[in-house]
Amino acid sequence: MLVFAIETSCDETSVCIMDSDKNIYSHIIFSQEIHKIHGGVVPELASRAHLEILQKITIQALKKSGKTFSDIDVFAATCGPGLIGPLLIGSTFAKSLAIGSNKPFVPINHIESHLLSPTFNNEFRYPNLCLLLTGGHTEIYLLDSKEKIKLLGETLDDAIGETFDKVGKLLGLKYPGGPEIEKNALDGNELAYTLPTPMLNEDNLNFSFSGLKTAVNQLVKKNNLNEKFVSDLSASFQLCVSKILLGKIKKTIKKLDEKSKKIHTISVVGGVSNNKYICEKIKNYFKKTHIEIIFPIKDMMSDNAAMIAWNCINKNTKSHQDLFFNANPRLKIN
Numbered sequence: 658m659l660v661f662a663i664e665t666s667c668d669e670t671s672v673c674i675m676d677s678d679k680n681i682y683s684h685i686i687f688s689q690e691i692h693k694i695h696g697g698v699v700p701e702l703a704s705r706a707h708l709e710i711l712q713k714i715t716i717q718a719l720k721k722s723g724k725t726f727s728d729i730d731v732f733a734a735t736c737g738p739g740l741i742g743p744l745l746i747g748s749t750f751a752k753s754l755a756i757g758s759n760k761p762f763v764p765i766n767h768i769e770s771h772l773l774s775p776t777f778n779n780e781f782r783y784p785n786l787c788l789l790l791t792g793g794h795t796e797i798y799l800l801d802s803k804e805k806i807k808l809l810g811e812t813l814d815d816a817i818g819e820t821f822d823k824v825g826k827l828l829g830l831k832y833p834g835g836p837e838i839e840k841n842a843l844d845g846n847e848l849a850y851t852l853p854t855p856m857l858n859e860d861n862l863n864f865s866f867s868g869l870k871t872a873v874n875q876l877v878k879k880n881n882l883n884e885k886f887v888s889d890l891s892a893s894f895q896l897c898v899s900k901i902l903l904g905k906i907k908k909t910i911k912k913l914d915e916k917s918k919k920i921h922t923i924s925v926v927g928g929v930s931n932n933k934y935i936c937e938k939i940k941n942y943f944k945k946t947h948i949e950i951i952f953p954i955k956d957m958m959s960d961n962a963a964m965i966a967w968n969c970i971n972k973n974t975k976s977h978q979d980l981f982f983n984a985n986p987r988l989k990i991n
């Protein structure tokens with residue numbers, strides 16, 4: 658089965674041509690630059706940028722793959738959750754291609770695709786605990802199988818990636834702040850500043866990051882934004898974030914243990930899983946345990962169409978096709 662998949666839920670325009678033997682014939686991710694000057698994603702500008710680029714990268718992807726539309730068996734696109742304008746553009750484009758080629762259209766859930774992305778390159782032993790760390794989500798899921806997915810905890814305010822981006826902005830770094838903070842932290846002293854770890858000691862699996870951002874803001878007001886300060890604060894911020902994440906993972910495992918559920922794998926997915934420091938901290942902690950820490954391939958960490966294609970390949974196309982499925986900004990996992 659050859660799938661043509663489109664991802665446009667936020668500010669990445671991406672297309673992928675993949676077959677059911679995991680061959681990726683082409684995968685293009687176009688990150689919209691326009692948002693950099695605004696320090697965050699502007700939905701209307703994202704919609705326009707998707708419209709401008711989608712047709713071009715579709716043609717590029719076909720050329721690179723050596724395939725034609727008549728070779729494609731299924732068209733898939735992200736239908737939610739995400740920004741409604743961008744979702745409508747990608748899904749309507751994919752539906753039109755499906756109608757024109759007389760092939761099925763399969764609507765795909767963006768979050769489910771992130772959660773299942775490490776099944777592409779790992780032996781996925783269930784039960785699995787998945788940490789979804791993106792610009793819009795910070796969530797812990799329990800996966801008993803590909804179909805049995807349960808949300809255990811989530812952020813009550815800002816998402817982790819959003820916090821990286823806001824802290825980056827406060828430190829005068831480029832957008833997106835995540836990779837910039839990671840770079841600056843390399844030369845910094847992570848013990849220079851003690852930052853709060855909100856909700857870490859509360860008996861639930863939820864997160865809160867807004868207080869952390871406020872604490873950084875207060876330090877920025879009291880100090881000069883010189884190179885040393887930015888490096889030290891970046892490093893201290895990363896240490897604090899990894900403490901929060903590890904603390905919540907440990908709490909989740911303990912709670913599941915009490916219910917006699919033994920976790921076999923922990924996956925870390927979404928854009929923040931690009932952060933080597935955080936991933937190493939988690940890996941190191943579980944090094945001597947039976948729990949294996951797994952990640953998606955690099956191209957499936959940030960928003961991308963390959964994870965959409967892969968999710969589609971794992972579904973029964975006959976029962977999941979639906980040309981009339983509406984894009985939904987709050988789409989839930991079934």
Ligand code: KG4
Nearest residue numbers: 791792793818833835928929931932959960
């Ligand atoms: O999953 P993603 O590409 O898009 C969303 O669905 O939101 O995640 C984007 C987020 C941004 O907030 C970005 O700053 C963060 O991922 N990010 C990172 C790193 N690379 C990307 N955060 C920390 N460290 C990184 N190396």
Ligand code: ZN
Nearest residue numbers: 771791959960
């Ligand atoms: Zn995402």
